Amino acid sequence: xxxxxxxxxxxxxxxxxxxxxxxxxxxxxxxxxxxxxxxxxxxxxxxxxxxxxxxxxxxxxxxxxxxxxxxxxxxxxxxxxxxxxxxxxxxxxxxxxxxxxxxxxxxxxxxxxxxxxxxxxxxxxxxxxxxxxxxxxxxxxxxxxxxxxxxxxxxxxxxxxxxxxxxxxxxxxxxxxxxxxxxxxxxxxxxxxxxxxxxxxxxxxxxxxxxxxxxxxxxxxxxxxxxxxxxxxxxxxxxxxxxxxxxxxxxxxxxxxxxxxxxxxxxxxxxxxxxxxxxxxxxxxxxxxxxxxxxxxxxxxxxxxxxxxxxxxxxxxxxxxxxxxxxxxxxxxxxxxxxxxxxxxxxxxxxxxxxxxxxxxxxxxxxxxxxxxxxxxxxxxxxxxxxxxxxxxxxxxxxxxxxxxxxxxxxxxxxxxxxxxxxxxxxxxxxxxxxxxxxxxxxxxxxxxxxxxxxxxxxxxxxxxxxxxxxxxxxxxxxxxxxxxxxxxxxxxxxxxxxxxxxxxxxxx
Amino acid sequence: xxxxxxxxxxxxxxxxxxxxxxxxxxxxxxxxxxxxxxxxxxxxxxxxxxxxxxxxxxxxxxxxxxxxxxxxxxxxxxxxxxxxxxxxxxxxxxxxxxxxxxxxxxxxxxxxxxxxxxxxxxxxxxxxxxxxxxxxxxxxxxxxxxxxxxxxxxxxxxxxxxxxxxxxxxxxxxxxxxxxxxxxxxxxxxxxxxxxxxxxxx
Numbered sequence: 001x002x003x004x005x006x007x008x009x010x011x012x013x014x015x016x017x018x019x020x021x022x023x024x025x026x027x028x029x030x031x032x033x034x035x036x037x038x039x040x041x042x043x044x045x046x047x048x049x050x051x052x053x054x055x056x057x058x059x060x061x062x063x064x065x066x067x068x069x070x071x072x073x074x075x076x077x078x079x080x081x082x083x084x085x086x087x088x089x090x091x092x093x094x095x096x097x098x099x100x101x102x103x104x105x106x107x108x109x110x111x112x113x114x115x116x117x118x119x120x121x122x123x124x125x126x127x128x129x130x131x132x133x134x135x136x137x138x139x140x141x142x143x144x145x146x147x148x149x150x151x152x153x154x155x156x157x158x159x160x161x162x163x164x165x166x167x168x169x170x171x172x173x174x175x176x177x178x179x180x181x182x183x184x185x186x187x188x189x190x191x192x193x194x195x196x197x198x199x200x201x202x203x204x205x206x207x208x209x210x211x212x213x214x215x216x217x218x219x220x221x222x223x224x225x226x227x228x229x230x231x232x233x234x235x236x237x238x239x240x241x242x243x244x245x246x247x248x249x250x251x252x253x254x255x256x257x258x259x260x261x262x263x264x265x266x267x268x269x270x271x272x273x274x275x276x277x278x279x280x281x282x283x284x285x286x287x288x289x290x291x292x293x294x295x296x297x298x299x300x301x302x303x304x305x306x307x308x309x310x311x312x313x314x315x316x317x318x319x320x321x322x323x324x325x326x327x328x329x330x331x332x333x334x335x336x337x338x339x340x341x342x343x344x345x346x347x348x349x350x351x352x353x354x355x356x357x358x359x360x361x362x363x364x365x366x367x368x369x370x371x372x373x374x375x376x377x378x379x380x381x382x383x384x385x386x387x388x389x390x391x392x393x394x395x396x397x398x399x400x401x402x403x404x405x406x407x408x409x410x411x412x413x414x415x416x417x418x419x420x421x422x423x424x425x426x427x428x429x430x431x432x433x434x435x436x437x438x439x440x441x442x443x444x445x446x447x448x449x450x451x452x453x454x455x456x457x458x459x460x461x462x463x464x465x466x467x468x469x470x471x472x473x474x475x476x477x478x479x480x481x482x483x484x485x486x487x488x489x490x491x492x493x494x495x496x497x498x499x500x501x502x503x504x505x506x507x508x509x
Numbered sequence: 510x511x512x513x514x515x516x517x518x519x520x521x522x523x524x525x526x527x528x529x530x531x532x533x534x535x536x537x538x539x540x541x542x543x544x545x546x547x548x549x550x551x552x553x554x555x556x557x558x559x560x561x562x563x564x565x566x567x568x569x570x571x572x573x574x575x576x577x578x579x580x581x582x583x584x585x586x587x588x589x590x591x592x593x594x595x596x597x598x599x600x601x602x603x604x605x606x607x608x609x610x611x612x613x614x615x616x617x618x619x620x621x622x623x624x625x626x627x628x629x630x631x632x633x634x635x636x637x638x639x640x641x642x643x644x645x646x647x648x649x650x651x652x653x654x655x656x657x658x659x660x661x662x663x664x665x666x667x668x669x670x671x672x673x674x675x676x677x678x679x680x681x682x683x684x685x686x687x688x689x690x691x692x693x694x695x696x697x698x699x700x701x702x703x704x705x706x707x708x709x710x711x
Contacts (some may be wrong), residue, residue, distance in 0.1 A: 003664075004662045004664050005618070005620060005639060005640065005641055005662065005664075006662065006664040006667050006670060006676050006678065007660060007664070008634075008637075008638075008639040009634055009639050009667075009670045009671055009674070009676075010667075012634065012637050012639055012671075013652075013670070013671055038585060069539075079701065442532075442536035442539065442540065443536075446539075453651050453693070454651060454653055455653075461630075464625045464628060464629075464653065467625075467653050468653070468696040469648070469698050495524065
């Protein structure tokens with residue numbers, strides 16, 4: 001029988017975060033509080049009485065036993081952590097040691113929850129033994145013979161009880177560890193409760209995903225805040241002109257080549273030196289007719305391999321509160337780092353992440369692309385870490401920006417720019433398509449008919465729109481401008497929540 | 510599985526390449542095909558022919574009220590479904606505009622996607638790998654509505670399995686293309702691939 005969609009779908013549906021656990025309320029159980037409190041007192045006492053050499057073992061045992069009760073809902077986790085930590089500090093254990101021991105003990109205990117024994121716990125065994133039946137068959141199970149069987153094991157001997165408990169503890173610990181280790185590997189030794197709590201807080205279900213903030217656009221549908229972007233291309237393809245043009249437009253709170261920008265401060269790390277940048281900036285200013293305000297230039301090749309210098313750069317970026325950081329170029333700030341080493345590039349990515357985290361800015365790295373074409377030069381770590389990769393190619397004076405990767409947003413269409421000589425340098429300017437887009441091509445006709453049939457004049461998102469069979473993302477994006485100009489469709493909302501609707505019924509049906 | 514019409518893809522490609530000659534050539538073919546399909550769909554004999562098409566391929570059918578999803582009053586609904594050609598000819602001779610009902614849970618079950626909400630759910634279920642191989646893909650009369658025909662699993666019907674997603678399995682039925690519900694035809698985007706379906710059950 002083929003796999004069941006229904007079960008799969010329902011299981012996914014049920015995959016919602018656990019309901020918040022009821023706060024511990026002793027009054028709720030009535031029977032448990034005395035027992036649980038006694039158990040806590042007893043374990044704390046044991047820890048306090050532990051002598052050197054057995055301290056850790058005793059603490060672990062206590063954490064395990066109480067962890068079972070926490071999981072069973074008899075004790076509050078926080079209370080156990082506080083009490084045991086206090087006791088353990090009192091006997092001279094270090095915080096790191098305590099944290100690790102409590103983490104593994106509580107986690108292991110948590111895997112076999114225990115409730116306080118029911119009130120009849122101390123009642124004598126009834127004549128004929130407990131009425132224990134196999135629940136499925138209703139037959140008495142052969143293992144349970146009655147009181148005499150129970151008394152065969154000498155459970156009154158404290159030493160024996162202790163021994164059994166130890167054996168059981170060890171077995172459970174080993175089992176739990178194996179399971180936990182599979183889950184957490186190295187982190188087990190670290191601060192597991194903290195780690196677990198963090199992960200738990202981060203759990204989202206499919207509906208919760210909607211609450212995760214959509215990327216905040218910085219420039220049209222090209223650059224987004226809080227992201228790592230690589231602008232790649234052969235040397236001389238105009239990458240730096242584009243980076244500078246982006247920086248200038250954002251800094252001056254202007255549109256960039258016809259695309260809306262979210263203006264703000266920019267830090268331009270001109271690692272190739274101040275001289276080249278100066279000429280380009282002057283050309284830009286002369287061409288646009290205004291000063292390149294809002295852009296801070298740092299003509300220093302701050303090295304990613306130098307933690308001290310980089311930390312200062314991170315602090316500076318945070319202090320400036322910029323929305324865009326341009327690193328021009330990667331090679332100049334990674335001197336001594338091996339470009340094809342995953343470790344070195346991993347470090348570099350982490351450095352860039354520091355910049356991004358500190359500022360929430362878009363970190364744009366200008367990077368020379370290898371001759372081999374397609375891929376980014378160097379380690380795949382870079383391509384993996386990138387939210388956006390834009391390839392720049394130049395043919396004569398025509399520069400093309402092409403989206404190679406756009407992780408969390410739709411890929412954007414190619415942008416054609418022209419490199420125009422200006423003074424001693426040059427600027428980039430938008431190259432208009434020679435053939436303006438027509439709105440009566442077949443693909444667009446089809447799209448419009450489908451659109452009308454599915455949504456009439458309702459506001460819809462692009463993702464909904466392309467659910468329709470004759471509407472492809474590419475056709476839509478290619479057609480939206482001309483359709484808007486022809487007053488066939490209109491748009492509303494920010495770029496991350498844009499909705500479109502048809503203004504009227506398409507007349508060609 | 511390919512859901513897009515290959516012709517549509519070729520059209521998109523041609524447009525992307527800027528090859529207008531090719532685009533126009535393919536577009537004419539596509540237009541002709543679409544016109545033919547519309548003509549077929551709206552012809553008087555369309556439903557009867559389609560009912561026979563199903564039956565000849567071993568898919569049991571039963572008649573539904575014209576323009577509607579409901580079986581005829583007094584009939585036993587999907588329990589009347591048959592692969593008997595004579596019976597089907599008799600039904601559609603008497604009522605040429607009857608819609609076509611296909612019982613689910615035999616060869617295929619159907620994931621019934623409705624509206625924008627359902628489409629979103631479908632995307633999520635797809636990403637989660639929950640959607641099995643689709644052997645037929647049809648539009649319905651509802652906005653963004655679609656029927657995904659999958660191999661029968663033995664499951665029964667499910668209502669609101671996910672937001673906007675119903676399930677038709679054992680004891681259920683669907684309105685099959687080219688039935689007309691309201692003013693819209695149900696239409697195959699990817700016609701039911703019975704050979705592949707049979708292979709999946711083998």
